Amino acid sequence: MKLIWLQLREITQKWKMPGREWAAAKAQFAIVFGDRFEVNR
Numbered sequence: 001m002k003l004i005w006l007q008l009r010e011i012t013q014k015w016k017m018p019g020r021e022w023a024a025a026k027a028q029f030a031i032v033f034g035d036r037f038e039v040n041r
Contacts, residue, residue, distance in 0.1 A: 005029055005037070 008025075019025075030037045 001032060005033060 008029075012022075026037075
């Protein structure tokens with residue numbers, strides 16, 4: 001899970017528009033990783 005999250009964090013820095021389901025994924029990562037995940041990113 002952590003490796004996926006780290007890779008997504010790196011990839012999303014290059015995106016011009018987030019994916020369709022990115023808001024739901026961010027919410028799940030915020031639940032799983034708690035204070036280590038920045039929701040406003």
